[in-house]
Amino acid sequence: MKNIAIIPARSGSKGLKDKNIRLLHGKPLMAYSIEAALDSGIFDEVMVSTDTEKYAEIAGKYGAEVPFLRSEELASDTATSKDVILDVLNRYEAGGKTFDTFALLQPTSPLRTAEDIINAYDIFTQKKACAVVGVTEMEHSPFLCGTLPTDGSMDGFIKPEAKDKPRQTLDTYYRINGAMYIASVRYYREWGDYYRERCYAYVMGRKVSVDIDCEMDFRMTEFLMKK
Numbered sequence: 001m002k003n004i005a006i007i008p009a010r011s012g013s014k015g016l017k018d019k020n021i022r023l024l025h026g027k028p029l030m031a032y033s034i035e036a037a038l039d040s041g042i043f044d045e046v047m048v049s050t051d052t053e054k055y056a057e058i059a060g061k062y063g064a065e066v067p068f069l070r071s072e073e074l075a076s077d078t079a080t081s082k083d084v085i086l087d088v089l090n091r092y093e094a095g096g097k098t099f100d101t102f103a104l105l106q107p108t109s110p111l112r113t114a115e116d117i118i119n120a121y122d123i124f125t126q127k128k129a130c131a132v133v134g135v136t137e138m139e140h141s142p143f144l145c146g147t148l149p150t151d152g153s154m155d156g157f158i159k160p161e162a163k164d165k166p167r168q169t170l171d172t173y174y175r176i177n178g179a180m181y182i183a184s185v186r187y188y189r190e191w192g193d194y195y196r197e198r199c200y201a202y203v204m205g206r207k208v209s210v211d212i213d214c215e216m217d218f219r220m221t222e223f224l225m226k227k
Contacts, residue, residue, distance in 0.1 A: 134180030
């Protein structure tokens with residue numbers, strides 16, 4: 001089975017400027033995903049999909065391949081991860097390289113480890129899965145959450161399933177953490193997503209499920225790394 005790791009790292013981040021190459025505990029953010037992928041020993045190719053030579057040069061210093069740059073269209077705010085994945089797979093195939101699986105490893109999840117990647121691929125193999133997606137336990141039950149009308153009324157805010165029940169007795173819910181997406185190339189080409197038959201969860205702890213989207217996320221991750 002031939003596997004490719006795709007690490008998407010465009011330069012146009014608006015929420016946190018140049019976050020994919022910003023130094024986090026002494027390394028560019030994307031370096032952590034590159035190193036975890038390489039250390040896992042899972043992949044025949046570890047590549048970074050980016051739109052600038054500067055990012056490509058940094059990715060190369062940490063051992064990733066950057067055989068081509070993204071188009072301007074795929075570097076825009078409207079481009080989806082699906083667009084990027086299919087572009088990578090198509091361009092590799094045009095060059096004579098095909099893969100059985102891919103893993104999308106977003107650089108904004110720097111605490112994901114090589115061991116996480118290995119464990120997720122073990123689930124993929126053992127369950128004969130078509131896809132495996134990283135999840136983590138939600139901090140709060142959705143039964144304790146809700147929308148608010150314009151007047152701020154909380155009438156009916158708590159769902160009936162949660163009324164007069166200790167929080168610990170409520171069902172455990174999970175959320176997608178953005179750290180791990182693995183799929184069969186054939187499956188993804190057919191469906192264009194992960195969440196269908198034979199898609200399984202890889203449950204990850206909250207600490208390694210940090211997803212950096214803003215300055216506070218960055219600072220918190222830096223604090224965790226220093227600890």
